[in-house]
Amino acid sequence: MTSTVAPSTSAATGGPSLPQERRLVTEVPGPRSRALLERKAAAVAAGVGIAVPVAVVAAGGGVVVDADGNSLVDLGSGIAVTSVGNAHPRVVEAVQQQVAAFTHTCFTIAAYDGYVEVAEALNRLTPGDHAKKTALFNSGAEAVENAVKIARKHTGKQAVVVFDHAYHGRTNLTMALTAKNQPYKNGFGPFAPEVYRVPMSYPYRDGGLSGAEAAKRAITQIEKQVGAENTAAVLIEPIQGEGGFVVPAPGFLAALSAWATANDVVFIADEVQTGFARTGAMFASEHEGIVPDLVTTAKGMAGGMPLSAVTGRAEIMDSAHVGGLGGTYGGNPVACAAALAAIDAFEHDGLVERAAAIGDLLLGRLRAAQAEDPRIGDVRGRGAMVAVELVDPATGEPDAALTGRVVKYAYEHGVIALTAGTYGNVLRFLPPLAIDDALLGEGLDVVLEGLAAA
Ligand SMILES: *Cc1c(COP(=O)(O)O)cnc(C)c1O
Numbered sequence: 001m002t003s004t005v006a007p008s009t010s011a012a013t014g015g016p017s018l019p020q021e022r023r024l025v026t027e028v029p030g031p032r033s034r035a036l037l038e039r040k041a042a043a044v045a046a047g048v049g050i051a052v053p054v055a056v057v058a059a060g061g062g063v064v065v066d067a068d069g070n071s072l073v074d075l076g077s078g079i080a081v082t083s084v085g086n087a088h089p090r091v092v093e094a095v096q097q098q099v100a101a102f103t104h105t106c107f108t109i110a111a112y113d114g115y116v117e118v119a120e121a122l123n124r125l126t127p128g129d130h131a132k133k134t135a136l137f138n139s140g141a142e143a144v145e146n147a148v149k150i151a152r153k154h155t156g157k158q159a160v161v162v163f164d165h166a167y168h169g170r171t172n173l174t175m176a177l178t179a180k181n182q183p184y185k186n187g188f189g190p191f192a193p194e195v196y197r198v199p200m201s202y203p204y205r206d207g208g209l210s211g212a213e214a215a216k217r218a219i220t221q222i223e224k225q226v227g228a229e230n231t232a233a234v235l236i237e238p239i240q241g242e243g244g245f246v247v248p249a250p251g252f253l254a255a256l257s258a259w260a261t262a263n264d265v266v267f268i269a270d271e272v273q274t275g276f277a278r279t280g281a282m283f284a285s286e287h288e289g290i291v292p293d294l295v296t297t298a299k300g301m302a303g304g305m306p307l308s309a310v311t312g313r314a315e316i317m318d319s320a321h322v323g324g325l326g327g328t329y330g331g332n333p334v335a336c337a338a339a340l341a342a343i344d345a346f347e348h349d350g351l352v353e354r355a356a357a358i359g360d361l362l363l364g365r366l367r368a369a370q371a372e373d374p375r376i377g378d379v380r381g382r383g384a385m386v387a388v389e390l391v392d393p394a395t396g397e398p399d400a401a402l403t404g405r406v407v408k409y410a411y412e413h414g415v416i417a418l419t420a421g422t423y424g425n426v427l428r429f430l431p432p433l434a435i436d437d438a439l440l441g442e443g444l445d446v447v448l449e450g451l452a453a454a
Helices: 031-043 089-101 113-125 140-155 172-177 211-225 252-262 284-288 333-348 351-372 400-412 437-453
Strands: 056-060 063-066 071-074 132-137 159-163 195-198 231-236 266-270 294-297 308-313 376-382 385-390 418-420 426-429
Touching (some): 071 437, 113 333, 132 140, 140 231, 140 266, 140 294, 172 195, 211 252, 252 284, 333 351, 400 437
Parallel strands (some): 159 231, 266 294
Antiparallel strands (some): 132 308, 294 308, 385 426, 418 426
């Protein structure tokens, strides 16, 4: 049997044993990648876009290898998913054992150990030492939808408050919760009702409001336009992901959380992107000392397998009736096995500390670059979740075109870098925590070369 995208290198398997190097043997995209992209264009719906035009055949540690034999430095982790490293050996082994034992029962038909063990781990690891319970799902959007269902059932109220620049997913309810029209919502309405958007704390763009001032602005808007007596939940990313790695001013999250508690409003932290060591803490809520009522998790949790969760106060989680939560695949045994292996790595392989060290390296280098280049308007983030905002130095206006040119330069020179932000002008860095310093530094060199060239 022949394939138009057979690997041309010996890299048939991934994992950390792949040579940890940037290696270009063709232009990017090379001929085999281009062949796949042509088939993709003919066979796959146009709405499913591709940011980096390569056909992947293997990945591991800090590299992604394409069908032409190019080895790209991975500064994106498939959007903060392969934090433990792609094809992590313990994840692979756990998946192989589970897949050979049984692949599915539907947990709501017949139970198995892995689901309960993931729930126990999440109850133990998420912020706060109160009694907690967990329910598992497949995607981040599904976790967010279920957190809203649970908050509504618990409070008997309907309104959900979300923030400017928020991203919570692409299903109907989560489109309504997400701020940005293009590309996430445009033409896909009508959207779910009873969703209210209030201003975020965005230190670079809100004139430097303090956390307390920004919280007062948001709370006043909730009280005047929605009413606490109608509000089921305040839903927020502790550091915004797709919105551009916006880190709210200190005290903002704590003030909102205190207001929610005082008003019988469920405070939901969407830690789908920030969770599992990514920010140099197991959960980003910890940096601000907040204890959310509910936490949603997904991306980094299961080493690349699809799994998500809602974890929170037992009395809130238990407010949904039997049969009200679930789904055919939620908490699939293979995904749970992967999560248990990944969680073991997060806890015991020093990955929280590693994320913090990656953050020091990234922030140090990028702040030094900012001092030389006025197009770098802002450098921000925590741990291995760091971004720069590129602007026109004369006007301070967001420069999305420049950002796009840097990303293109990067992949053409063997580095996967991602964009983000309401204005499309944020370059974001989400390297696997398994990347080594040399490769991370080289990846960053290429991105900064791209900025110099653009
Ligand atoms: C990615 C993301 C989601 C949606 O997750 P999917 O698995 O893509 O549905 C929700 N919230 C946040 C904060 C995210 O980053």
